[in-house]
Amino acid sequence: MKVHVLTLFPRLFEAFLEESIVGIAADKGALQVDLVDFRRFATDRHHTVDDRPYGGGPGMVIKPEPVFAAVDEVLQRSGRPGMPKILLTPQGAPFDQRRAEWLAAQPECLVLCGRYEGFDERIHRGYDWLEWSLGPFVLSGGEIAAMALIEASARLLPGVLGHEDSARQDSFVNDLLDHPHYTRPERFRDQSVPDVLLSGDHERIARWRRQEAETRTASWASRHTACTERQER
Numbered sequence: 001m002k003v004h005v006l007t008l009f010p011r012l013f014e015a016f017l018e019e020s021i022v023g024i025a026a027d028k029g030a031l032q033v034d035l036v037d038f039r040r041f042a043t044d045r046h047h048t049v050d051d052r053p054y055g056g057g058p059g060m061v062i063k064p065e066p067v068f069a070a071v072d073e074v075l076q077r078s079g080r081p082g083m084p085k086i087l088l089t090p091q092g093a094p095f096d097q098r099r100a101e102w103l104a105a106q107p108e109c110l111v112l113c114g115r116y117e118g119f120d121e122r123i124h125r126g127y128d129w130l131e132w133s134l135g136p137f138v139l140s141g142g143e144i145a146a147m148a149l150i151e152a153s154a155r156l157l158p159g160v161l162g163h164e165d166s167a168r169q170d171s172f173v174n175d176l177l178d179h180p181h182y183t184r185p186e187r188f189r190d191q192s193v194p195d196v197l198l199s200g201d202h203e204r205i206a207r208w209r210r211q212e213a214e215t216r217t218a219s220w221a222s223r224h225t226a227c228t229e230r231q232e233r
């Protein structure tokens, strides 16, 4: 999986790309991230990427020229002009596990991170973007959202997680949320590991885990519905 990330802050990705599962995915060659600082594509002396909004108002808007030049360069260099192009915006479709799975199945994609007040509208209209959001809140830039996309999909790539099963049993992968997990010590601050997990009876353990997962899923679904209804009101 190759991801071209267009950003004004490539250094934000440095530690992220070296550590933990994402670092392992990169070391194994399963993930390749190409960081493109689109400031490089600004042609004026000061490498200007933003300007004041037409019509007035606060903040600065990302100019179209450097973004179009950077996107065109990546598409041309890759030889895959049809690759998925993801524009990060709080107004986009919510990123979720289904989208992470879809992304993990793409050999190559481009992710555009905004800053300031966001993009000149002609950028939105200039390509066949998938506009995705990390959630209904406003970050200062798209970089954390891009990292979320990369991490959620990289852990699904074959051979990246130590145990292939761990991604399969994760929440949202199936219709059920994950069950509770315990490790040593057996007793900690008045809380004990449930007896069933110490029983060695694998059928009982599987049944207990399934029941716990079902209870959590039902509770999550009712909280989620209540939350959506509140937002609709």
Ligand SMILES: C[S@@+](CC[C@H](N)C(=O)[O-])C[C@H]1O[C@@H](n2cnc3c(N)ncnc32)[C@H](O)[C@@H]1O
Residues within 6 Å of the ligand: 088, 089, 090, 091, 112, 113, 114, 115, 116, 117, 118, 119, 132, 133, 134, 135, 136, 137, 138, 139, 140, 141, 142, 143, 145
């Ligand atoms: C401060 S935000 C711009 C917000 C914009 N003025 C609005 O109200 O919709 C700057 C950039 O951060 C990124 N961003 C902010 N919140 C995001 C979110 N929830 N999901 C994805 N990207 C986000 C986008 O790339 C956006 O262009």
